[in-house]
Amino acid sequence: MSDQTKQQEARSLPATFAKNEFEKxxxxxxxxxTKDFKIKYRRSVLGVAWSVLNPLLMMIVMAIVFSTIFGxxxxxxxxxxxxxxxxxxxxxxxxxxxxxxxxxxxxxxxxAPLLKKVKVHRWVFPVxxxxxxxxxxxxxxxxxxxVMLWFRVMPSWHLILLPVCLLLxxxxxxxxxxxxxxxxxxxxxxxxxxxxxxxxxxYITPIFWTTDYIAQMPxxxxxxxxxxxxxxxxxxxxxxxxxxxxxxxxxxxxxVAWAVLALVIGYTVFHKSERKFILYI
Amino acid sequence: MTESVxxxxxxxxxxxxxxxxxxxxxxxxSLTNLKEYFIKLxxxxxxxxxxxxxxxxxxxxxxxxxxxxxxxxxxxKSTMLKIIAGVLEPSEGSVKVHGNIAPLIExxxxxxxxxxxxxxxxxNGALLGYTKEFIDANFDGIIEFAELxxxxxxxxxxxxxxxxxxIAFAIATITEPDILIVDETLSVGDVFFQQKCEARIQxxxxxxxxxxxxxxxxxxxxxxxxxxxxxxEKGDLRMDGPVDEVCKAYREQFN
Numbered sequence: 001m002s003d004q005t006k007q008q009e010a011r012s013l014p015a016t017f018a019k020n021e022f023e024k025x026x027x028x029x030x031x032x033x034t035k036d037f038k039i040k041y042r043r044s045v046l047g048v049a050w051s052v053l054n055p056l057l058m059m060i061v062m063a064i065v066f067s068t069i070f071g072x073x074x075x076x077x078x079x080x081x082x083x084x085x086x087x088x089x090x091x092x093x094x095x096x097x098x099x100x101x102x103x104x105x106x107x108x109x110x111x112a113p114l115l116k117k118v119k120v121h122r123w124v125f126p127v128x129x130x131x132x133x134x135x136x137x138x139x140x141x142x143x144x145x146x147v148m149l150w151f152r153v154m155p156s157w158h159l160i161l162l163p164v165c166l167l168l169x170x171x172x173x174x175x176x177x178x179x180x181x182x183x184x185x186x187x188x189x190x191x192x193x194x195x196x197x198x199x200x201x202x203y204i205t206p207i208f209w210t211t212d213y214i215a216q217m218p219x220x221x222x223x224x225x226x227x228x229x230x231x232x233x234x235x236x237x238x239x240x241x242x243x244x245x246x247x248x249x250x251x252x253x254x255x256v257a258w259a260v261l262a263l264v265i266g267y268t269v270f271h272k273s274e275r276k277f278i279l280y281i
Numbered sequence: 282m283t284e285s286v287x288x289x290x291x292x293x294x295x296x297x298x299x300x301x302x303x304x305x306x307x308x309x310x311s312l313t314n315l316k317e318y319f320i321k322l323x324x325x326x327x328x329x330x331x332x333x334x335x336x337x338x339x340x341x342x343x344x345x346x347x348x349x350x351x352x353x354x355x356x357x358k359s360t361m362l363k364i365i366a367g368v369l370e371p372s373e374g375s376v377k378v379h380g381n382i383a384p385l386i387e388x389x390x391x392x393x394x395x396x397x398x399x400x401x402x403x404x405n406g407a408l409l410g411y412t413k414e415f416i417d418a419n420f421d422g423i424i425e426f427a428e429l430x431x432x433x434x435x436x437x438x439x440x441x442x443x444x445x446x447x448i449a450f451a452i453a454t455i456t457e458p459d460i461l462i463v464d465e466t467l468s469v470g471d472v473f474f475q476q477k478c479e480a481r482i483q484x485x486x487x488x489x490x491x492x493x494x495x496x497x498x499x500x501x502x503x504x505x506x507x508x509x510x511x512x513x514e515k516g517d518l519r520m521d522g523p524v525d526e527v528c529k530a531y532r533e534q535f536n
Binding site for chain 1: 386412
């Protein structure tokens with residue numbers, strides 16, 4: 001039989017099985033991210049271009065709405081020329097969090113057919129969704145670059161801190177994603193609840209409104225605002241893209257603290273409950 | 282078959298099932314709702330009914346053995362297979378598996394209907410632990426065995442269930458696994474493909490290195506393929522021995 005000879009040939013060829021668990025998981029993650037990517041842009045004419053166009057169009061709409069109706073970007077430190085860049089950097093950074101957590105939320109429930117059939121590390125599913133949002137973010141950086149070119153903003157060396165910020169944001173999202181995906185297995189309500197949380201979070205984070213407002217808030221609210229993890233990640237991003245300074249020690253410290261905290265809590269919740277997943281999915 | 286004379290107890294162990302008990306919590310109503318959960322919790326009504334799918338099951342399988350799992354519906358065969366495959370974790374006891382497993386449980390369950398056959402082969406291969414290079418090298422072999430040369434780049438949602446099962450079988454068996462788990466998978470596909478699958482499994486069995494765990498409701502199939510059978514009934518290990526004795530006893534319960 002021809003397939004028998006093929007098999008014998010195959011034995012002298014490359015290694016059949018991944019050398020270790022890490023190599024296996026890395027290949028799975030790559031395949032899953034590729035899968036999501038292909039499905040997202042299947043049958044769309046512009047394809048990947050949407051990842052660039054979307055944040056750009058969003059920025060244009062928001063810039064028009066908020067600078068004309070609400071007079072944003074005309075107060076304090078923010079000049080009208082800076083405002084679009086302020087918007088787009090904030091938007092794409094926040095989108096990493098909202099997209100990845102929204103996707104991670106249903107990742108375990110969605111992977112039910114797989115989890116019932118093959119032995120696979122369960123954490124790859126929420127983590128994969130976060131990595132996928134990172135791929136999307138990379139494309140939206142093109143949009144940011146276009147805006148910077150348009151407004152003649154010269155990038156500075158501070159951009160070398162971008163990987164650091166992304167790594168921290170990824171850790172934060174992975175922690176959050178793992179926790180949410182585990183909770184969703186037991187309580188599907190989390191799905192409905194989370195969209196409300198994201199909406200609220202969008203408003204309390206200075207995405208379209210400028211940070212000057214925080215200074216005018218009552219003391220307690222101000223502390224809460226500064227503690228908001230997304231405020232800190234956005235601040236980090238804007239510091240290196242827009243204000244071209246190194247982020248303050250407080251901002252940096254908060255970014256690290258939230259990343260570690262989210263990862264520890266997320267992993268603990270996930271790990272404690274993952275053995276029971278299969279009975280609920 | 283001549284193999285049945287071979288004494289497998291000399292061979293190293295492939296699967297060790299040691300005093301496995303599997304308990305499922307059967308909630309009287311399924312609680313997947315926070316409100317309900319807290320109401321029940323507050324009323325102290327959060328009781329679960331215990332259901333023991335497997336009770337203190339122990340058996341060892343040696344390398345190269347072909348073992349059939351028999352039992353009536355709902356007696357715990359699939360639960361046992363899933364525990365051995367590592368998908369379920371036993372509530373008590375332990376299972377040790379030596380070697381890699383090719384699980385032919387619910388063929389094609391891990392496929393994405395939106396992806397093409399080619400993309401699904403890579404995705405499924407990754408999940409089985411294959412390397413990318415290995416899949417590259419064996420891609421044509423998989424397609425050839427599944428006889429789907431003309432449909433490689435077609436989304437899987439346009440495939441018939443038989444075609445999907447063919448690909449899944451072809452991927453899982455493209456390399457010789459240490460342990461092959463077959464859960465009534467041979468009942469899918471047409472007669473010709475069933476024969477082809479059985480031929481491949483027989484080929485593995487004859488090589489003498491592959492341990493096969495086989496579940497089927499067809500006693501004839503079990504008797505034809507296996508040398509030893511384990512009879513699980515309502516979660517209890519009823520009988521474990523040579524296939525003809527176990528099958529005979531199994532048939533007699535209906536008389």
